[in-house]
Every structure is written in C-alpha cells, then in structure tokens.
Amino acid sequence: AQSVTQLDSHVSVSEGTPVLLRCNYSSSYSPSLFWYVQHPNKGLQLLLKYTSAATLVKGINGFEAEFKKSETSFHLTKPSAHMSDAAEYFCVVSSSGGYNKLIFGAGTRLAVHP
C-alpha cells in the first residue's frame, strides 16, 4: 500500500532564502508523485509531477523536486522564497495499478517573513 509522510508540519523562512519541504513515500510499485499548493481559501493547484521520466522535476513558480528512489524521498525546493509562496503544500502519491487515486500527505504550512 502507498503512503506519504511530510516530515515538517510547519516551515518558516525569510524572503529570498531557500525553501526545502520534505516528503518521504512508501510504494510497492514505481510511483507517480505530485506536489500541490493550496493558498488560503482556495483549492489545490498542481506544482509539479514525477512520472518515471527525469528524476529532477521542474514545476511552476520556480519550484522543483528530486525523486530519490534509494531514499524514497521527493523533497520540494526553491532557491529563493517569495512572499507569495506562503501557503500549504501537499505531497501526493498515486496509487498503484494504473489507477488515478491520490493519497495525500498531511501538508506543510510554509510561512515567508520579510
């Protein structure tokens, strides 16, 4: 069975400093992995996805994530945080067997300070 663990419930950074949001996954199959972002009172927006092509995946708004099979990790990074990045971020794994059922992590709330 698939599962996702987001290692930090809250992350706080200063504007202009790097962002690291950590995610570990468990999967019996080669997983598809996603990062979604949720701004206050909004739905979830896809940031990026990994589907067994390149292990370094670039997404929108300068975010990227690296799939590391040996570490079962899919951490989200951004070189320089912007105030508009403050939001909740979800790491998501797709269930196995070609079935588009998503399993969500508990979320990481990112705060960005001036």
Next chain:
Amino acid sequence: NAGVTQTPKFQVLKTGQSMTLQCAQDMNHNSMYWYRQDPGMGLRLIYYSASEGTTDKGEVPNGYNVSRLNKREFSLRLESAAPSQTSVYFCASSEDLWADGNQPQHFGDGTRLSIL
C-alpha cells in the same frame, strides 16, 4: 476558464439537516472525485466517479451519497448532517481514472461546511 466550480462556498447546518453540495467541471473530464479536508490530515477521498453513470466508495464514504448527474456534474449529499462532518469539501476532476497514475487532478475552491 472556470475549471471546477463548487457551490455553495460556505454553509452552516444544524445536526440532522440534509444538504447537497454541487460540483461542475467544464474540461470534458471523465472522472470526478469528492474529498474532505480536515486539519492535519490532508485530503481524504469520500467517493469518486470513474465515468458518467458509475460511482464508487473511497476511504471515508459513511454518511454521504453521490450522484453523477451527467459528464459535467457530480453532487455530494449529506442525508442527516452530524458535527463530525464539519469540514472543507473539495471536488476534483481528471481526464481518466485509469491512466497510469500520472494525470493530475484539478480542484475546485472548496465548500466550507459547519454543522452545529
């Protein structure tokens, strides 16, 4: 480009009342989903519809029913609301359910439901 539209955005109910949450998508997607979001728990799947005319239970279906009215619309009904159903409800859609797990789901802005 509307994407996934949910109505209402907010609702307060009393215990025992019934309510239907509406969802419509304009992307010609085959599959639609209902989730609930509770603090510290991410999103949990309530029901999904692989295609028009089919519905199936997700992880937390108790207390809910759904109707896939047509390809565009997928509604969620609470027959007798309970305080434990206070949550934020999200509708989502994707091109297909069976797609090697690499198709993203597109989400509406949510319905914030409080049950007193």
